[in-house]
Each structure stands twice: as structure tokens, then as C-alpha cells.
Amino acid sequence: MTKNIKIAGTSVFPIGLGTWNIGNSPSEEEQEIEALQQGLQAGAQVIDTAEMYGSGASEKIVGQAIKDYARDSFYLVSKVSPGNASKKQLPKSLEKSLKRLQVDYLDLYLLHWKSPVPLEETVEVMEKMKKAGKIKAWGVSNFDTPDMEDLLSLPNGKNCVTNQIKYNLIDRGSEYGLLPYMREQQLPMIAYSPIIKNSLQQFNEGQSQVLEELAETHQVRLQQILLAWSIRDGNTIAIPKSSNDAHVLDNIKAAQIQFTTPELEQLDNVFEKPTEKQPLALW
Numbered sequence: 166m167t168k169n170i171k172i173a174g175t176s177v178f179p180i181g182l183g184t185w186n187i188g189n190s191p192s193e194e195e196q197e198i199e200a201l202q203q204g205l206q207a208g209a210q211v212i213d214t215a216e217m218y219g220s221g222a223s224e225k226i227v228g229q230a231i232k233d234y235a236r237d238s239f240y241l242v243s244k245v246s247p248g249n250a251s252k253k254q255l256p257k258s259l260e261k262s263l264k265r266l267q268v269d270y271l272d273l274y275l276l277h278w279k280s281p282v283p284l285e286e287t288v289e290v291m292e293k294m295k296k297a298g299k300i301k302a303w304g305v306s307n308f309d310t311p312d313m314e315d316l317l318s319l320p321n322g323k324n325c326v327t328n329q330i331k332y333n334l335i336d337r338g339s340e341y342g343l344l345p346y347m348r349e350q351q352l353p354m355i356a357y358s359p360i361i362k363n364s365l366q367q368f369n370e371g372q373s374q375v376l377e378e379l380a381e382t383h384q385v386r387l388q389q390i391l392l393a394w395s396i397r398d399g400n401t402i403a404i405p406k407s408s409n410d411a412h413v414l415d416n417i418k419a420a421q422i423q424f425t426t427p428e429l430e431q432l433d434n435v436f437e438k439p440t441e442k443q444p445l446a447l448w
């Protein structure tokens with residue numbers, strides 16, 4: 166039984182749809198739209214995009230994919246680029262994103278990564294956009310523990326509802342420090358690159374062997390094992406990107422995989438848990 170995740174009071178399916186690198190090629194647009202729609206029909210709700218992705222091209226494709234769906238059937242996330250996170254620029258960026266997405270509001274607006282704009286100012290303008298009904302909630306992305314501590318100590322900083330970070334079996338450094346802190350603050354994580362951008366060739370022999378054994382036991386593909394692992398704590402939404410219908414459906418089905426404790430230990434034996442602070446994994 167798949168457990169939904171609560172984010173800013175809304176309950177969503179734990180596997181969403183990433184959209185980095187879509188909208189870059191006109192000949193692929195139809196398939197990209199189709200794959201997003203397949204995902205929504207199969208139960209995904211969270212769609213993750215950003216003004217930065219293809220300079221708005223990804224948001225445009227998402228807009229086309231969702232335009233005939235009821236607004237409450239998907240949970241739309243976009244991101245403001247750090248250079249646009251000021252009181253003056255953020256409302257303009259948001260307006261452009263809404264237009265490309267063909268919606269009146271975002272469910273969640275994230276600061277894409279740390280900005281030269283003072284954080285207080287970004288928080289203030291995020292709150293203003295919330296009051297104006299342009300966004301339902303706001304959060305951050307690529308923030309490490311000290312950044313989160315700074316944010317949560319600001320006036321209204323505790324209204325941040327998530328931190329989107331890179332998290333997968335190879336990039337699990339955030340398990341030391343950041344994730345325990347986010348759990349303490351009751352902040353769900355949004356995990357990006359949850360299937361390691363499909364660069365499976367980087368696994369060593371031991372890692373490949375364990376992953377293949379688990380895929381065989383659960384009668385699934387290796388990518389589904391990676392994905393299921395990334396959401397195993399019941400406090401994470403993973404946003405794999407796929408423009409392939411079959412992959413999208415596999416990804417959604419991965420939410421059903423439940424690991425036993427010995428299976429998780431087997432994975433820990435080959436993909437080591439961090440034992441000290443590590444730099445935050447990026448991109």
C-alpha cells in the first residue's frame with residue numbers, strides 16, 4: 166500500500182514528474198507532453214519545473230500537458246532563479262512562469278539555490294505572493310544545514326515547507342546532518358536525480374550485484390529499486406524525469422515496492438551511509 170506524503174497540508178503521491186531538459190527539441194515535444202499526461206493518469210501529482218529549465222521551455226511543455234486537467238488533480242512546483250529572488254524581480258518571474266504554465270497559481274514555489282539577494286527579502290516577497298494567491302506555499306532547493314538554520318531563524322522563515330535536494334543511493338551525504346535536521350523540523354524532502362540520471366555504469370561490481378538481486382526478488386527493473394529506495398522513509402517525494410511512457414509507468418509502480426530490513430542492510434553494505442559531514446551533492 167503506497168503512502169502519500171503531506172506537503173504544506175496537501176497529501177500527494179510520493180513519486181512525481183521531473184522536467185529538466187524537456188522542451189529543448191520541437192520534434193520531441195509531443196512525446197514529452199504524452200509522457201507527463203501518462204504520469205498524471207497513472208497517479209502522479211507533483212510536477213517539478215523551473216524558470217531556468219530551457220529558459221522557460223520546460224514550463225511551456227508542462228503548461229500544454231496540464232491544460233485539460235482539473236487544477237486540483239496535479240501539484241505544480243516551479244522555481245525562481247537566484248538572480249530573480251528580489252522583491253522587485255520575483256513577482257515578475259512568477260507572473261511569467263504562471264503564464265507559460267497557463268495557470269493562476271503554483272502549489273509550491275522554490276528558491277532554486279542560494280541567492281545573493283538577502284534571504285529575508287526573498288522570504289518577504291514569497292509571503293507576499295502567498296497572500297496574493299499566486300502561490301500556495303514556498304520552499305527552497307539546494308540548501309545545506311546551516312542555510313536551513315539561517316532560513317528558519319528569520320521572521321516567517323518557518324513557513325518554508327520543503328528543501329529540494331539531490332538524493333539517491335550514491336548521493337546520500339545529506340543523511341548526515343541535513344535530513345535529520347529536516348525531520349526534526351517536520352520538513353518533507355523532495356529528492357531530485359533519484360535514479361542518478363540513469364548513469365548506472367558508475368556502480369561497482371558489488372553494488373550492481375545487490376541491485377540486480379533486489380530487482381530480481383521484487384520482479385522489477387533496477388531503476389525502480391533506486392526510486393523506491395529514495396522514498397523509503399515515508400517523508401520524501403521523488404521527482405524522476407522521464408519522457409518515455411514505459412519508464413514513467415515503471416516509476417509510478419516503484420512506489421509499491423517495500424524493502425525488508427535485511428534488504429535495506431544489504432544496500433547499506435554496498436552504498437555506504439555517511440559517517441561525517443559531506444558537501445551537499447549538487448546537480
Ligand SMILES: NC(=O)c1ccc[n+]([C@@H]2O[C@H](COP(=O)([O-])OP(=O)(O)OC[C@H]3O[C@@H](n4cnc5c(N)ncnc54)[C@H](OP(=O)(O)O)[C@@H]3O)[C@@H](O)[C@H]2O)c1
Nearest residue numbers: 183184185357358359360361362363388405406407408412
Ligand atoms: N532543484 C534542482 O537544482 C534540481 C537539479 C536537478 C534536477 N532537478 C529536478 O529533478 C528531476 C529529476 O532529476 P534528473 O532529471 O537530474 O535525473 P533522474 O530523474 O534521476 O534521471 C533522469 C534520466 O533517467 C531516465 N529514466 C527515467 N526513468 C527511467 C526508467 N524507469 N528506466 C530507465 N531510465 C529512466 C530518463 O530518460 P527517459 O526520459 O528516456 O526515461 C533520464 O535520462 C529533474 O528533471 C528536475 O525536475 C532539480
